[in-house]
Amino acid sequence: MTPGRFLQKKYRLKLTYLAAGILITGVTLYLALPILALFIRISPEMFYATVQDPAVINALWLSLYTTVITLAIVILVGTPFAYYHCRYSYPGKVIVDTLIDLPLVLPPAVAGVALLVLYGRVGLLGQYFNMFGIQLAFTTLAVIMAQIFVASPFYLRQAKSLFEQLDPAYEQTARTLGASSLRTMTLVTLPMTAGGLISGAVMTFGRALGEFGATIMFAGNLPGVTQTMPLAVYVGMQGNINVGLTISILLVIISFAIMIAVRLVQKKEAGHA
Amino acid sequence: MLEAAMIKKLRDYTLDLDFTVQPGEIMVLMGTNGSGKSTTLNILSGLLEPDTATITLNGECLCNTKNDIDIPVEDRRIGYVLQNSAVFPHMTVHDNVAFGLRARHVDCSVISEQVTLWMDRMHIADLANVKAGNLSGGQKQRVALARALAIEPNLLMMDEPFTALDAESTQAVKDLTCRVVKKMQIPCIIVTHRLTDCTEIGTRACVISQGKKDWEGTPDKMPEIMPVCRCT
Numbered sequence: 001m002t003p004g005r006f007l008q009k010k011y012r013l014k015l016t017y018l019a020a021g022i023l024i025t026g027v028t029l030y031l032a033l034p035i036l037a038l039f040i041r042i043s044p045e046m047f048y049a050t051v052q053d054p055a056v057i058n059a060l061w062l063s064l065y066t067t068v069i070t071l072a073i074v075i076l077v078g079t080p081f082a083y084y085h086c087r088y089s090y091p092g093k094v095i096v097d098t099l100i101d102l103p104l105v106l107p108p109a110v111a112g113v114a115l116l117v118l119y120g121r122v123g124l125l126g127q128y129f130n131m132f133g134i135q136l137a138f139t140t141l142a143v144i145m146a147q148i149f150v151a152s153p154f155y156l157r158q159a160k161s162l163f164e165q166l167d168p169a170y171e172q173t174a175r176t177l178g179a180s181s182l183r184t185m186t187l188v189t190l191p192m193t194a195g196g197l198i199s200g201a202v203m204t205f206g207r208a209l210g211e212f213g214a215t216i217m218f219a220g221n222l223p224g225v226t227q228t229m230p231l232a233v234y235v236g237m238q239g240n241i242n243v244g245l246t247i248s249i250l251l252v253i254i255s256f257a258i259m260i261a262v263r264l265v266q267k268k269e270a271g272h273a
Numbered sequence: 274m275l276e277a278a279m280i281k282k283l284r285d286y287t288l289d290l291d292f293t294v295q296p297g298e299i300m301v302l303m304g305t306n307g308s309g310k311s312t313t314l315n316i317l318s319g320l321l322e323p324d325t326a327t328i329t330l331n332g333e334c335l336c337n338t339k340n341d342i343d344i345p346v347e348d349r350r351i352g353y354v355l356q357n358s359a360v361f362p363h364m365t366v367h368d369n370v371a372f373g374l375r376a377r378h379v380d381c382s383v384i385s386e387q388v389t390l391w392m393d394r395m396h397i398a399d400l401a402n403v404k405a406g407n408l409s410g411g412q413k414q415r416v417a418l419a420r421a422l423a424i425e426p427n428l429l430m431m432d433e434p435f436t437a438l439d440a441e442s443t444q445a446v447k448d449l450t451c452r453v454v455k456k457m458q459i460p461c462i463i464v465t466h467r468l469t470d471c472t473e474i475g476t477r478a479c480v481i482s483q484g485k486k487d488w489e490g491t492p493d494k495m496p497e498i499m500p501v502c503r504c505t
Contacts, residue, residue, distance in 0.1 A: 169359040173417075175346045176318050176353040177373030177424060187372075191363045 035252055042245045050246040058224045059232035059247060066140065066228065067208045070147040074155050074204055079197070082159035083189070100160070104153050111149050112217025119145070119218070142219035143226050151208035158200030162193040198265050206258040210251065275428055275460045279316050279326040281484075288312055288484035294428075294460035294477075299451065301475035301492065302464045309484040310464040311356070314430045317462070318353045319346035330427050330460075347376070352421030354431040358413040360420070362406030366397055369405050369416050373424035391419040395449060411442025418446065422453060429454060429461040435470055447474050471495070 042050075050056060085096065103111055119126045119136040129136060136142055170192060174184040190197070212230040219226035221235065229247050236244030278291035288309045294300045302310050315321035317328060319335070322343070328336040330351075335344045360369050370391055374384045392398040395415040400408065405416055414434060421429060431450070435443045451474050454461045465471060471478050472492045480488040480495070488495065 167357070167359065169355040169357060170361060172315075172318075172320050173353065173355055173359040174361075174372070174376070175320065176349070176351060177420065178347045178350075178376040179372070180347060180376075183376055188361055192361070 038245060038248050038252060042242060042249070046242055047246055047249065050242045051250075053243055053246075055223060055232060055236075055243055056246055056250075059227055059229045060250065062140070062143070062224065062227065063209055063229040066143045066147060067205055070144050070151060070208045071201060071205050073144070073148060074152045075197075075201055078152060078155050079159055079190075082156055083163050083185070086160055086163040100153055100156050102153075103150050104157075108150055108211065108213025109217055112146060112214035115142070115146060115149060115214065115218040137218055138220040138222065138226060140219075140225055143215055143228060146214035146218045147208035147211050150211050150214050151204045154203040154207055155197075155200040158196055158203070159193070162196040163189070166192060195265050195268060199262050202258050202262050202265070206255060209254060274331060275317075275462075276329045277317060277326070279313070279323045279328070281312065281316060281321070281323045281326075283309065283312065283484065286483045288316075290481065290484070290486055292479060292486070292489070294462060296458040296460055297455050298476045299454055299461045299463060299474055301471040301478045302462055302481065303466070303468075303471060303478060304481040304487075308481050310481065311432055312484075313481075314353065314432055314462065314464060317428070317430065318351050319344065319349050333427075350424065350427050352424060352426030352429045354414075354417045354421050354429075354434055356432045357437065358410075358417035358434075360405040360408070360413045360416045362404065364405055365402050366392070366405055366408070366416050367401040370419045370423050372420060377424065387423050391423045394453070395419040396445075409442075410437045411439065411445065414438060414442065414446050415449070418449060418453075422457070425457075427459060429459055431461075431463045433464055433466065435465065435467070443470075450474060468492075468495070 085093070116123065116137055118124050119129070119142070121127070121130050121135060121137060123137070126136060136145065166189065170188050171184050174188045175181075179187065209228075210230055211228070212234070215226065215228055216231055216234075221227050221231050223232075227235070229251055233244045233247045233251070236242070236247060274296055275294040277293075279288065281288040285307070286309075290309070290313060292300070302313065304310050312321060316323045316326060317335075323336065323338065325338050326336045327339070328334070330349075334340075334342050335349055336342060361372065364372070367388055370388045371384050374387055379387075389398070392401060395418060397412060397415050397419060400412060400416075405413065408416065414437075418431075418434075429450075434446060434450075438446065447470070450461070450463070463470070463474065475492045478488075478490065478492045478495055479486060
């Protein structure tokens with residue numbers, strides 16, 4: 001190799017490293033700086049003081065308990081649904097597949113309007129509920145319904161893919177050994193897909209916790225009744241900015257915890273594989 | 274003794290077979306890919322529903338479509354080792370072997386006795402507390418065999434049990450299978466592609482093609498013109 005070519009190769013390598021460094025630093029800063037700004041903008045004293053504000057506590061508890069109920073419903077209904085959906089063929093299966101994915105690309109506000117048009121006081125179904133004195137829209141139940149609509153695809157897609165990938169030979173073997181369908185499900189199918197299901201559940205929890213558009217459209221913004229944390233951030237930013245900042249920081253911390261939980265579960269799964 | 278006659282319409286052809294397997298006999302089912310070997314085992318085990326069938330095992334009717342008799346898969350008492358052994362990777366070897374007995378609500382002391390016995394027979398006792406997902410192919414196959422036999426089945430079926438094994442493990446599993454089938458005096462059906470498997474362990478061979486029986490007899494008399502014979 002001539003000295004000229006050697007130098008050319010050396011500079012080309014340095015330039016590649018430089019370009020990669022700029023790109024990685026740029027993207028990292030773009031994602032990290034806004035989060036960092038939140039923490040810098042408010043002092044720890046102010047944060048601790050605002051965290052005790054009833055508006056913050058109400059929004060926090062409402063968010064947590066509606067999200068936990070949402071998650072429980074999604075897991076209890078979604079797991080058998082995804083299982084049967086994978087194991088059996090039925091007419092319109094492709095349409096159901098598309099409907100599962102739809103909320104992921106649908107703007108949440110549109111999801112909220114759709115729920116309102118169906119379940120609202122004069123909605124297609126809501127008018128009949130209303131005749132029996134049952135009101136769904138603008139209640140805590142509406143918050144849960146909106147969260148389920150928007151967040152369930154995260155769990156359903158994951159569960160569907162896990163059940164599809166699981167070799168049927170495991171379940172068939174369990175059945176020939178004398179296990180009932182239920183025993184096979186609880187002792188073979190679920191333990192073998194548990195890691196992935198937990199990841200899906202954690203992502204669903206995170207999405208439900210951060211839900212805004214569908215909730216404000218379908219459930220409204222009533223403090224203590226339908227005002228979840230993201231809605232309280234919105235209200236806070238229009239009035240007491242410290243409330244908005246404090247709830248935002250709480251949501252960032254919870255989101256971080258969720259991401260770490262998912263990473264840990266995935267790492268544990270990779271270790272088992 | 275197993276007596277079976279079955280018809281099942283499949284996508285490309287109709288599976289139409291009838292055969293008998295005596296206690297202590299190992300019938301090797303051979304055929305090219307997609308000839309209906311695994312389908313036959315799935316129908317016998319109850320995993321797949323036949324269009325028409327009469328299956329009798331030791332005088333007990335497992336399936337008779339004419340009389341609407343169809344014993345559920347979990348009640349057929351058939352030891353079935355599926356392809357790739359399908360040991361439960363999240364359970365220990367002990368729990369794998371005990372699975373069928375626990376599913377049948379057998380008494381704990383009997384479970385413990387049976388599991389120890391079968392782990393000893395299959396030379397896997399030292400692996401009792403190892404997670405099955407961490408075993409080698411040969412060890413997994415032995416666990417699968419122990420698990421299938423621990424329920425004291427009336428029929429043993431194995432679907433390509435030697436495919437993923439090295440020569441040493443293949444020989445070990447073959448020897449164990451032959452010994453156990455003779456000792457327990459149960460009928461056994463083994464699906465394989467390889468002629469060497471057939472001649473080494475089979476007491477009878479049945480070659481099928483497109484769901485129909487092409488040839489049946491003792492392995493040493495298998496005509497060399499059989500296309501499957503060249504797949505060794």
